[in-house]
Amino acid sequence: xxxxxxxxxxxxxxxxxxxxxxxxxxxxxxxxxxxxxxxxxxxxxxxxxxxxxxxxxxxxxxxxxxxxxxxxxxxxxxxxxxxxxxxxxxxxxxxxxxxxxxxxxxxxxxxxxxxxxxxxxxxxxxxxxxxxxxxxxxxxxxxxxxxxxxxxxxxxxxxxxxxxxxxxxxxxxxxxxxxxxxxxxxxxxxxxxxxxxxxxxxxxxxxxxxxxxxxxxxxxxxxxxxxxxxxxxxxxxxxxxxxxxxxxxxxxxxxxxxxxxxxxxxxxxxxxxxxxxxxxxxxxxxxxxxxxxxxxxxxxxxxxxxxxxxxxxxxxxxxxxxxxxxxxxxxxxxxxxxxxxxxxxxxxxxxx
Amino acid sequence: xxxxxxxxxxxxxxxxxxxxxxxxxxxxxxxxxxxxxxxxxxxxxxxxxxxxxxxxxxxxxxxxxxxxxxxxxxxxxxxxxxxxxxxxxxxxxxxxxxxxxxxxxxxxxxxxxxxxxxxxxxxxxxxxxxxxxxxxxxxxxxxxxxxxxxxxxxxxxxxxxxxxxxxxxxxxxxxxxxxxxxxxxxxxxxxxxxxxxxxxxxxxxxxxxxxxxxxxxxxxxxxxxxxxxxxxxxxxxxxxxxxxxxxxxxxxxxxxxxxxxxxxxxxxxxxxxxxxxxxxxxxxxxxxxxxxxxxxxxxxxxxxxxxxxxxxxxxxxxxxxxxxxxxxxxxxxxxxxxxxxxxxxxxxxxxxxxxxxxxxxxxxxxxxxxxxxxxxxxxxxxxxxxxxxxxxxxxxxxxxxxxxxxxxxxxxxxxxxxxxxxxxxxxxxxxxxxxxxxxxxxxxxxxxxxxxxxxxxxxxxxxxxxxxxxxxxxxxxxxxxxxxxxxx
Numbered sequence: 001x002x003x004x005x006x007x008x009x010x011x012x013x014x015x016x017x018x019x020x021x022x023x024x025x026x027x028x029x030x031x032x033x034x035x036x037x038x039x040x041x042x043x044x045x046x047x048x049x050x051x052x053x054x055x056x057x058x059x060x061x062x063x064x065x066x067x068x069x070x071x072x073x074x075x076x077x078x079x080x081x082x083x084x085x086x087x088x089x090x091x092x093x094x095x096x097x098x099x100x101x102x103x104x105x106x107x108x109x110x111x112x113x114x115x116x117x118x119x120x121x122x123x124x125x126x127x128x129x130x131x132x133x134x135x136x137x138x139x140x141x142x143x144x145x146x147x148x149x150x151x152x153x154x155x156x157x158x159x160x161x162x163x164x165x166x167x168x169x170x171x172x173x174x175x176x177x178x179x180x181x182x183x184x185x186x187x188x189x190x191x192x193x194x195x196x197x198x199x200x201x202x203x204x205x206x207x208x209x210x211x212x213x214x215x216x217x218x219x220x221x222x223x224x225x226x227x228x229x230x231x232x233x234x235x236x237x238x239x240x241x242x243x244x245x246x247x248x249x250x251x252x253x254x255x256x257x258x259x260x261x262x263x264x265x266x267x268x269x270x271x272x273x274x275x276x277x278x279x280x281x282x283x284x285x286x287x288x289x290x291x292x293x294x295x296x297x298x299x300x301x302x303x304x305x306x307x308x309x310x311x312x313x314x315x316x317x318x319x320x321x322x323x324x325x326x327x328x329x330x331x332x333x334x335x336x337x338x339x340x341x342x343x344x345x346x347x348x349x350x351x352x
Numbered sequence: 353x354x355x356x357x358x359x360x361x362x363x364x365x366x367x368x369x370x371x372x373x374x375x376x377x378x379x380x381x382x383x384x385x386x387x388x389x390x391x392x393x394x395x396x397x398x399x400x401x402x403x404x405x406x407x408x409x410x411x412x413x414x415x416x417x418x419x420x421x422x423x424x425x426x427x428x429x430x431x432x433x434x435x436x437x438x439x440x441x442x443x444x445x446x447x448x449x450x451x452x453x454x455x456x457x458x459x460x461x462x463x464x465x466x467x468x469x470x471x472x473x474x475x476x477x478x479x480x481x482x483x484x485x486x487x488x489x490x491x492x493x494x495x496x497x498x499x500x501x502x503x504x505x506x507x508x509x510x511x512x513x514x515x516x517x518x519x520x521x522x523x524x525x526x527x528x529x530x531x532x533x534x535x536x537x538x539x540x541x542x543x544x545x546x547x548x549x550x551x552x553x554x555x556x557x558x559x560x561x562x563x564x565x566x567x568x569x570x571x572x573x574x575x576x577x578x579x580x581x582x583x584x585x586x587x588x589x590x591x592x593x594x595x596x597x598x599x600x601x602x603x604x605x606x607x608x609x610x611x612x613x614x615x616x617x618x619x620x621x622x623x624x625x626x627x628x629x630x631x632x633x634x635x636x637x638x639x640x641x642x643x644x645x646x647x648x649x650x651x652x653x654x655x656x657x658x659x660x661x662x663x664x665x666x667x668x669x670x671x672x673x674x675x676x677x678x679x680x681x682x683x684x685x686x687x688x689x690x691x692x693x694x695x696x697x698x699x700x701x702x703x704x705x706x707x708x709x710x711x712x713x714x715x716x717x718x719x720x721x722x723x724x725x726x727x728x729x730x731x732x733x734x735x736x737x738x739x740x741x742x743x744x745x746x747x748x749x750x751x752x753x754x755x756x757x758x759x760x761x762x763x764x765x766x767x768x769x770x771x772x773x774x775x776x777x778x779x780x781x782x783x784x785x786x787x788x789x790x791x792x793x794x795x796x797x798x799x800x801x802x803x804x805x806x807x808x809x810x811x812x813x814x815x816x817x818x819x820x821x822x823x824x825x826x827x828x829x830x831x832x833x834x835x836x837x838x839x840x
Binding site: 009 | 472475476478479482483554555556557558559560562563564565566567568569573574575576577578579580582583584588589590593594597710719724725727728748749750801804
């Protein structure tokens with residue numbers, strides 16, 4: 001009775017001890033492994049609770065049959081001088097004026113009763129842009145659809161109350177302000193993915209993430225809706241890929257080699273279906289964290305990471321520079337209708 | 353209730369959990385109770401300062417459990433116990449006496465437990481629990497790739513299960529039960545990207561020439577429809593990128609070889625082996641009423657041939673129209689489980705050039721080679737309002753060919769069912785559409801616009817049409833045949 005008990009008891013203790021020491025060593029190794037690579041930069045772990053959340057998205061809306069639409073027949077052998085490329089090599093449409101029929105798209109999308117989310121970040125001095133941004137969005141952004149604006153700010157009191165049309169709502173969300181403007185900019189990816197996980201996936205079908213220091217100048221409608229949508233940066237649409245301001249340091253996760261790259265996409269405009277934007281922003285955020293752990297910040301902050309990700313996960317729709325324009329540049333004839341462009345501003349003062 | 357209150361106030365719980373109760377009538381029962389008690393003690397780790405935590409059995413009873421899961425608790429508990437036991441063991445453990453039952457004093461609790469271990473199986477079980485608890489805890493606390501992978505698959509899996517209600521096409525009556533169609537359409541929405549769930553397909557690092565925004569690939573032809581469906585011509589797509597995006601897709605190719613049409617199979621299959629979806633998994637579904645006449649053609653890797661026997665009809669028009677019925681029946685029965693995309697083509701054709709992943713889309717149609725330049729009023733739509741395939745003269749985008757259409761299995765199922773029901777309704781009314789299933793297909797594609805449109809490169813007849821300059825490649829061409837002989 002006692003001998004087998006003693007043996008078992010010793011065996012059990014021995015196993016327990018091995019287990020413990022093994023685990024302790026494992027833990028130690030994991031921590032030290034990370035530690036060796038970090039030059040100490042304050043960094044944080046993303047909230048584990050989000051990763052395991054099951055997102056119940058609003059139901060997918062299939063396209064309804066298009067009834068009785070009167071529009072001219074598409075001409076197959078048109079000799080129209082198309083100045084802009086209309087299809088990417090992976091068959092994603094490039095949206096510009098003249099490539100689509102607004103009435104037809106309205107007929108296709110209206111019965112779906114979509115809600116489109118729009119996120120902007122107005123931190124610190126950038127709150128002054130919100131009013132003009134929202135007023136122009138009320139005039140031009142997704143007229144006829146339900147829209148939900150999400151304004152992220154550190155000063156909710158500074159957000160003006162802009163009169164909104166029917167079916168359009170505004171939510172002001174509080175976020176933390178960081179000391180460096182680059183940090184604020186980079187944290188957008190994290191904030192957007194958390195926001196989608198916590199809230200937006202229930203409220204909207206599509207979401208766009210735009211910069212706030214811009215204004216809508218012409219209609220921005222359902223032609224921009226797609227699974228994953230990117231916009232071409234106005235400064236680099238005519239330039240070979242070697243001159244794109246990608247992150248060129250190998251140590252960064254946003255590294256792009258000289259022979260890679262389709263377009264240089266702007267970080268000021270991206271969007272798509274809520275599920276895909278969630279995956280996209282989360283992927284970017286992970287890459288940004290990895291860079292932080294290595295003590296490196298990409299050349300154009302989250303725009304570099306966005307571009308890196310868009311090379312591997314190609315967008316299903318691309319917006320021409322009409323949808324992201326810099327007013328300081330002269331408008332070329334190939335861009336017929338500028339819809340969204342920058343406001344003239346003193347960047348250095350704003351960022352201080 | 354009272355016990356609860358006692359716990360809250362920090363009094364020792366009454367009853368069998370009290371270590372000093374040596375009433376010990378049923379010794380074994382008491383032993384078991386003691387073990388539970390000991391477990392309970394350790395779960396309050398880290399022990400509150402100043403309490404009797406050095407008392408291995410602590411008198412404060414069970415506190416409210418806040419730990420996330422039982423496995424973790426047990427794991428922590430047992431690990432702690434083993435630590436303590438390790439401290440206690442050398443030389444501290446009194447030799448267990450044979451009269452151990454019922455005589456346990458508080459301070460001896462865990463030691464005596466170990467000394468008189470109830471059974472080796474219990475030890476083993478506790479250790480396994482400790483193992484599980486510890487490792488699950490350790491690895492979930494350290495954020496790593498595994499976590500991200502798990503959560504991605506959770507989301508993806510959930511999205512797949514989303515229910516949807518899909519309206520049938522406007523002119524369908526009854527026919528397929530709504531329930532069946534609904535459950536088969538749950539996978540529809542994720543066909544915007546290749547099969548697995550919600551992910552944008554990742555492409556590996558590739559080197560290819562950059563597209564120029566200011567230099568369109570083709571200026572002589574329409575490259576995108578007004579509803580953003582690409583029109584696939586040579587020079588508009590990069591086959592390497594598309595092949596990479598669709599690398600995990602399985603494509604089914606359905607073809608009907610009824611009666612004398614079996615003679616076309618040999619050339620069809622041989623040329624398909626050379627040009628159709630190279631590098632992807634392909635299943636040829638050959639529907640025939642003469643299975644023995646299906647030729648044995650050597651197939652490449654990842655490609656297989658399935659021969660399915662169907663009945664034939666005396667009229668060739670019926671043979672053509674009943675294809676829709678067969679496709680919808682087999683889609684439900686088989687194709688949904690076996691392939692991701694379905695391509696439905698005529699058999700009296702041959703492949704002459706690449707037909708690859710550029711055609712894959714949730715729903716695609718092909719431009720009929722005879723009508724690509726015609727005005728919509730000249731299209732040979734069914735113009736009689738009585739028919740379900742009726743299209744008025746001022747409507748219509750393109751004239752699609754009945755000999756090459758396809759898409760994701762769910763979408764093709766929807767299309768085939770709608771066409772089949774429309775044809776059945778027409779048959780009941782005693783009317784037959786002018787171009788049979790092609791008319792019904794055109795009606796369907798007018799109101800449910802395809803996501804991609806294939807240019808006439810993908811369906812051409814050299815003997816009936818002169819080749820225009822904008823047709824840089826002929827990929828899928830008609831094989832000359834004697835209509836009269838073959839149809840009768």
